[in-house]
Structures are given as structure tokens and as C-alpha cells.
Amino acid sequence: MTLTPAELTSAVSGGIGTSPQRPDGNLKVRGEFAYSSDLWHEDMIWGATLRSPHPYARITSVDLTEALKVPGVYAVLTHQDVPGRNLYGLEHKDQPVLAVDVVRYQGEPIALVGADHPETAQRAMKKIVVTYDVLEPVVDMETAADDTPLHPGGNLVRHVPIRRGSQDVEAEVVVTGRYEVGMQDQAFLGPESGLAVPAEDGSVDLYIATQWLHVDRDQIAAALGLPQEQVRLTLSGVGGAFGGREDLSMQVHACLLALHTGKPVKMVYNREESFYGHVHRHPAVLYYEHGADHTGKLVYVRTRMYLDGGAYASSTPAVVANAATLGVGPYEVDNVTIDAYGLYTNNPPCGAMRGFGAVQAGFAYESQMDKLAEALGMSPVDVRVRNAMTEGSVMPTGQVVDSAAPVAQLLKLVQDKPLPAGTSSDIRELPGGVSNTTHGEGVVRGVGFAVGIKNICFSEGYDDYSTARVRVSMVNGELAAAVHTAACEVGQGLVTIMQQIVRTELGIERVTVLPMDTTIGNGGSTSASRQTYVTGGAVKAACALVLDRLAGRTDIGDEIIDETTEWRHRATEALDPETGQGNAHVQYGFAAHRAVVDVDVDLGLVRVVSLDCAQDVGKALNPQAVVGQIQGGSAQGLGLAVMEEIQTSGGKVRNPSFTDYLIPTVLDMPPMSIDVLELADPHAPYGIRGVGEPPTISSTPAIVAAIRAATGLALTRVPVRPEHLTGT
Amino acid sequence: MRVNVTVNGEQRQADDVWEGESLLFVLRERLGLPGSKNACEQGECGSCTVYLDNVPVCACLVAAGQVQDREVRTVEGLADGDRLDPVQEAFVEAGAVQCGFCTPGLVVQAHDLLDRVPNPSDPEIREALAGNLCRCTGYEKILDAVRLAASRR
Numbered sequence A: 001m002t003l004t005p006a007e008l009t010s011a012v013s014g015g016i017g018t019s020p021q022r023p024d025g026n027l028k029v030r031g032e033f034a035y036s037s038d039l040w041h042e043d044m045i046w047g048a049t050l051r052s053p054h055p056y057a058r059i060t061s062v063d064l065t066e067a068l069k070v071p072g073v074y075a076v077l078t079h080q081d082v083p084g085r086n087l088y089g090l091e092h093k094d095q096p097v098l099a100v101d102v103v104r105y106q107g108e109p110i111a112l113v114g115a116d117h118p119e120t121a122q123r124a125m126k127k128i129v130v131t132y133d134v135l136e137p138v139v140d141m142e143t144a145a146d147d148t149p150l151h152p153g154g155n156l157v158r159h160v161p162i163r164r165g166s167q168d169v170e171a172e173v174v175v176t177g178r179y180e181v182g183m184q185d186q187a188f189l190g191p192e193s194g195l196a197v198p199a200e201d202g203s204v205d206l207y208i209a210t211q212w213l214h215v216d217r218d219q220i221a222a223a224l225g226l227p228q229e230q231v232r233l234t235l236s237g238v239g240g241a242f243g244g245r246e247d248l249s250m251q252v253h254a255c256l257l258a259l260h261t262g263k264p265v266k267m268v269y270n271r272e273e274s275f276y277g278h279v280h281r282h283p284a285v286l287y288y289e290h291g292a293d294h295t296g297k298l299v300y301v302r303t304r305m306y307l308d309g310g311a312y313a314s315s316t317p318a319v320v321a322n323a324a325t326l327g328v329g330p331y332e333v334d335n336v337t338i339d340a341y342g343l344y345t346n347n348p349p350c351g352a353m354r355g356f357g358a359v360q361a362g363f364a365y366e367s368q369m370d371k372l373a374e375a376l377g378m379s380p381v382d383v384r385v386r387n388a389m390t391e392g393s394v395m396p397t398g399q400v401v402d403s404a405a406p407v408a409q410l411l412k413l414v415q416d417k418p419l420p421a422g423t424s425s426d427i428r429e430l431p432g433g434v435s436n437t438t439h440g441e442g443v444v445r446g447v448g449f450a451v452g453i454k455n456i457c458f459s460e461g462y463d464d465y466s467t468a469r470v471r472v473s474m475v476n477g478e479l480a481a482a483v484h485t486a487a488c489e490v491g492q493g494l495v496t497i498m499q500q501i502v503r504t505e506l507g508i509e510r511v512t513v514l515p516m517d518t519t520i521g522n523g524g525s526t527s528a529s530r531q532t533y534v535t536g537g538a539v540k541a542a543c544a545l546v547l548d549r550l551a552g553r554t555d556i557g558d559e560i561i562d563e564t565t566e567w568r569h570r571a572t573e574a575l576d577p578e579t580g581q582g583n584a585h586v587q588y589g590f591a592a593h594r595a596v597v598d599v600d601v602d603l604g605l606v607r608v609v610s611l612d613c614a615q616d617v618g619k620a621l622n623p624q625a626v627v628g629q630i631q632g633g634s635a636q637g638l639g640l641a642v643m644e645e646i647q648t649s650g651g652k653v654r655n656p657s658f659t660d661y662l663i664p665t666v667l668d669m670p671p672m673s674i675d676v677l678e679l680a681d682p683h684a685p686y687g688i689r690g691v692g693e694p695p696t697i698s699s700t701p702a703i704v705a706a707i708r709a710a711t712g713l714a715l716t717r718v719p720v721r722p723e724h725l726t727g728t
Numbered sequence B: 001m002r003v004n005v006t007v008n009g010e011q012r013q014a015d016d017v018w019e020g021e022s023l024l025f026v027l028r029e030r031l032g033l034p035g036s037k038n039a040c041e042q043g044e045c046g047s048c049t050v051y052l053d054n055v056p057v058c059a060c061l062v063a064a065g066q067v068q069d070r071e072v073r074t075v076e077g078l079a080d081g082d083r084l085d086p087v088q089e090a091f092v093e094a095g096a097v098q099c100g101f102c103t104p105g106l107v108v109q110a111h112d113l114l115d116r117v118p119n120p121s122d123p124e125i126r127e128a129l130a131g132n133l134c135r136c137t138g139y140e141k142i143l144d145a146v147r148l149a150a151s152r153r
């Protein structure tokens, strides 16, 4: 029997547009899915990391003598034991694998211990004697550029200017503001961990939880002084990522210990170390001025924003570009002046976190839109709709938005949803909950709206591609397929999506997802909401090659059809360094939220009563997973709005634990009703639009707008804390 | 020290246990049961939730010595061979599992809730799961899963 491709597509279930179960779901609910922290190897030892207690200090001596004497210790290593390049980084190679003579943030790794038990390693670590000459840390992002230079080129990592239209036009209505965003943590639940296994030929295998196997591998190989093919990475189970695993943490350290001792080495951070072990969301200070005519039409937007990159660059340059290029939000504005600065300080290093620069700008421009609405006597939704971008609108960069941009429609969708019932009399549904702080007295309700914009995929001319291999053979008399990539599954469900694509393209129901590793080409980063787009595109392209060779056959005997291909999205351009003009982004994603809150104004407690979202996803390849992403992203936005902040003082982290760094629990989260639009983007595979990040952007400002509406307070900083509400 | 404990119905023995090792460490590193997760070691996240004599506890807060001659049931002990417990099944079906790191703890906690309260209201579900953090889902689909499991038991 020979079927045409169309018939094949409809012949199998579990293809795109449906929500089949995740292939790793059963293992996960049984507790049998192997996360990187679960790995075990015969004869393995444990690694631990000695970190700097100071945000900025010169190291005057390091004495390992006593640590080496501890029974059970196999090795104690410092930068002198790094055989290759002791510097790494995603965009600038500025971060030491192990500190040499200076530490630039609290928690910077200085030495490593390998021992027979995690406790032995801890004890040995305490016997390493490091002496410091403590220096005055640079901690203020607004003045950092003129402060003590922490790196050879000074403290300005990147300045992105954008100039569009008139720079001195005037407007009838002007609102200005200064906004602050605190440092948010990804707080993925599965801590940094992995297992490095040395081979006899001097090469090494690393089983690791990461977002990007190939870029990890390249950085590890450079540090170890090994050719890339001698460093093999396999993805193990990843307990969430959200940007926090884009940079290296213990990867090189575990490999160094393994190669040094000849033993498999496991490293697992505990929660406190995890707070020091990965980059965070950039805290920001943003100055905005919006000018509009009396009808509410924006005449100009001017902004100056500072993003604190902390001690090392990480992805600061790209974060700054996002904040700048998306800095006016999803609105049409003809006259734009933007200056975005990313700075080095001695605060914890900051880099990627879901929303990546668009979150910080989003809180500020949406706060401004509310302020403008108030100044004009318009409703918050009306002023947004009045300026809403549509397909064909021009970005501040001059780039024309060339696919759906249903900004007004998304706002209308959330506005038209039924409102939740009035303030409850059940204390479990009041601010403070069962703490029994109020029975409704002092509780006021507010409603707020916000909409946001995010670029999808990598930008500014980056060659952003993925590699996929699809293999087809006969199993028990039927065609079966296997799909292989190096694109990281971090929880989002890429494994399911890849199966769905293969089923739809090949009409083969049985699809195995092979382990993700570096034996195949680069899969690109699991970030920028790009994997379904780019790796999905690669899998689809590999299927097309397989389909050609299948030539309609449903029985291929002993033949194995095995095709590998690279797929890249359309090219983007660099930004003009003077004017910020250029087609820098591939695709834009939009989401809108409506938040309803109850605020106990006496105690400053907030309860979010509902948080509804509408988002355009182009095409929902897996509707259940899409909604899961939107709800999860909204929850992280709620966290930034009312609770999540790494608090620093003098560069030191004051709350590195889940006792003091709070993330939303099930009691903090309201019901979330989600509307999904599917307005296909003709440039993207299946018309999809990246899903993961947009909901994180509009969630925060919608909640803060609701709190403002309830209280009448200005609230220019997130997270909003009780003292901001009570004025104490 | 040596610890004897019944785990998932089997008599187990752990040797050379250090003073200060938690039940979680013994399960994960000495008894080959890494299903219970360690995300905080401070009783804040619930990822390590197991039954101890039929009461859910944070295994990270229980000293290994305390479980001598007692009964522990972990997430690995919920399914009946290949047949998932209805709570486990509902978690997969409802899309309550993303990265899954919170899942073992939530599954045990929800399992206990439904044993005590077969048809819990939403506020009851929320209260029961309040000690279990999930960073991926925003909890909506976890609530769906518990409702679904309740409807099937």
C-alpha cells in the first residue's frame, strides 16, 4: 500500500496540533527519571567549590597544605591546575574558571576539592586558607561607568543607542518616571549538578543539566586545553532552567577534578550555592519620558536605562540590546530616543532569565502607559489600543513588523473576560490567608492591564541554527522513527514536540527521541523561546529528506534511512552602532494580561485574585504545553511583581535560600484563564511563534497596575513590598 | 552507624551512615532511590516528600537515625508494577509535569491528600500542596491533575 503524504499525516495520532503525553512523563511521575543530581558511577568521588566571601578583594595567598592532609581527599585544585584558557564567557571571555589574584563577586570560585564523601569535601574546604586584601566594591549601576574599573576596558559592557525620528519634538501631555527592577532569580528547582567521567585517553564525558550543550563543550574544551572531540557532553535530566543554565557553573570544575584524579566526579550544588552558582536577571534603573497629543497618540518616547551586569559580562550585551530595541513596547512611536547601558559592578553576575531585557523595559513602559492614561483621563486599555502596533508597524530600529501583531485584540480579549466575584469572605481567599490577618476590613480591590513584546530567536546577525537527524527503519514489521538533536529539553516539552513533528511529517506513529548529546551538530540554545521554532524547523527539514527517500513506501525491509540536516531561520542584521537602526530581530511575540488583586492596605499584603492572559502563538503545536508555558511564565511574572528579589548590600547577597528568597506557592497563584490566538507567521515553521517568554513580560506590570488601582500609590519599583504599601 | 528501615515494603539496611546524614541522603545515595528530590534541604520546597509511617514528611529534615525500624514509602513505591497510581497517571495526563523536579514530592503529597479527603475542594487542595514549590507550571495544571485523580478514585 502506498499513501500520499497528506493521507499519511491524517493516518496517525499524536501529531502537531494535539496534546499527546510527554515521552518522559511516566518516568518523571515514578521518580525514575535521571536528573543530573541523581547520577551515580562506580568509584565516583564528590567535588566541592571554595568561593569568595568578599564581593571585591585581592587574593594575597592561598594555602592548601592542611586541606590536602584530610583523609579521603583526592585533590585540591586552583587556577594553577587549569591546563587551558582560564577565562570563559558567552559573549566576552572575561570570567575565570578559578580566580587568579582578584575576586569580583561574593561566591566567585577559587579552589576545588575532590573527596570520597560530600562531607569530607566540605571539611577539607574549610581547611584551605585564603588571605585577602578586601577592596571597596562598585555597587551602583548608575555611577559604575565612572567608578574603579573592574575590567581592563572599564565598567561599561555595552551602550545601545537608538535614534528614530525627531529628537526634540514636543508634546501636549508629558509624563516622566524613574523605575527600578530588583534582581530576580531563575530559582529552577533542580540545582546545578553533573557527573564527569574521565577516559583512559585523557578525554572526558560530562553528563550535565544545561541549556546549550555545544557552547558548554567549546568553553570546557578551551579551559581543559583539549580538542573539542575529546570533550563529550550528554544531557541528563534538567530540573528547569529559565536562562540560569546558559552560563557555565560546575561544568569545567567537575571535568578538571575528574581528569586530575582519574575518577568519576559528581558535583551537586545545594540551594545556597545555587544562588551563587548562576547568573540572575539584571536589576535595572530606567528613566522614561512619554509625550502624547490630547487624543492619547504617542508623539515621542525618550528613555535612559541602566542594567546591572554584575562582575562578569555573561549575556549582558544581548540583554541590553533587547531592553533597547523593545524599549517602547508594542506601540507605534515615530520619535524615539533610547540609551541603554549594561555595566560591570561587584554585584552578582547577571545574564539570561526568561524575558531577557524585555522584562525590565516592560515594567517601565507599561507603568508609563498607565501614567499617561491617567494624565489624559483615558482608560488604561484605551490608551494602549490607541497606540497599539499592528502588522506593518515600524519598530524604533526601523524594522517593519512583518507578521501578525494583534496587540489591540489581545488587550480586548483579556478585558472582555468575566471578572472574578467580589472580595471573598473566606479567609483562605483574602490577603494573608490562614494567617488570619483580616476578615475583609482594610481590603481594597484593583484591576490592571499590561501588554508586552518579545523578540523570538537570536538576533543581531547571529547565525542561529539547529541540527536534526531523523532515522527510519522497520520495527516489528512497521516503520519506526528516531529523532536525534543536541537541543536541550529542560522541562518545556521539546521531546514531545519533536515526536509530534515527525509523526505529522512522516505519518509514523512510533517515534523515539534519542539522548541529546554532542555526537550530533549544534542544536543551539534552549532560550529566546527558540527551540520549537529552530530545532522544530530542523526536525521538519530532516523529515522532508527522509520522506523523499521513503518515496511512499511503508515497508523498507532492511534499509535504514538516516538523514541529518541543519536548519536556520532567516538572517538578521546588526544594529547601527550610532542610530540603533537595523532589522535585528527574526520574530516578535505578544501577550497581554489582566490582573485583579486584593490589597490589605493596613498590612501591605497582596493577594492576586485572577491573572488572565491572551497570547498569540502563531500555531499551537501542543495546546496543553502552550498553556502550561503561559501559566508558568505568568507565575514568574507574579513573583517579580510581589515577592522575588535577591537582596544585596555592599555586593553581598542577603537571602540565598528558599526561606528568604520567596517564589510563588500554590497559595500565591490565582486561577489563570488563558486565551490562545493562532495567527500564523508565514516565515516560521508551521507558522509558530515562540511561546515561553512573552507571558513573563506583561504579567508583572499588570499586577502592579492592579495594586496601584487599588491603593492609589505610585509604585515605581518591583517587587512591591509590604512597606511600599503601608509607607512604613 | 547502621540503619535498618523498611522502604517501599522491603527491609533495607544502610551501613557507614554518617552522623548528620538525612533520610533524603540515605535514600538517594545509599539505597539507590533517587526519586525523592533535593531542591533546598531546608524543608521549604517539598521536593523530598516521602511517607514516614504513613505521614508525609520532608525527608531532608529527618535524620537518618530517626527512621530506624520504621516504614518509609517513596514515590518509587506508589505504582503497582507497570500500573501507575491514579495520581501519577493524572499528573502526566493533565500536563502537570514539565521539568518534573517537583513532581515526586507533589505526587506523594497529593496521594496523601486523596487518601484523607477523597473529594477535596480547591482551597483544600491548595492548602495541602502549599509546602510544595513548582517553578514551571504556575500550579494550574497541578490542580487539574489532583481534581482528575480525585474524580477517578
Ligand code: FES
Binding pocket: B037, B038, B039, B040, B041, B042, B043, B044, B045, B046, B047, B048, B049, B058, B059, B060, B061
Ligand atoms: S529538599 Fe526537603 S523540603 Fe526542599
Ligand code: FES
Binding pocket: A189, A239, A240, A491, B096, B097, B098, B099, B100, B101, B102, B103, B133, B134, B135, B136, B137
Ligand atoms: S515541573 Fe518543574 S518545578 Fe514543577
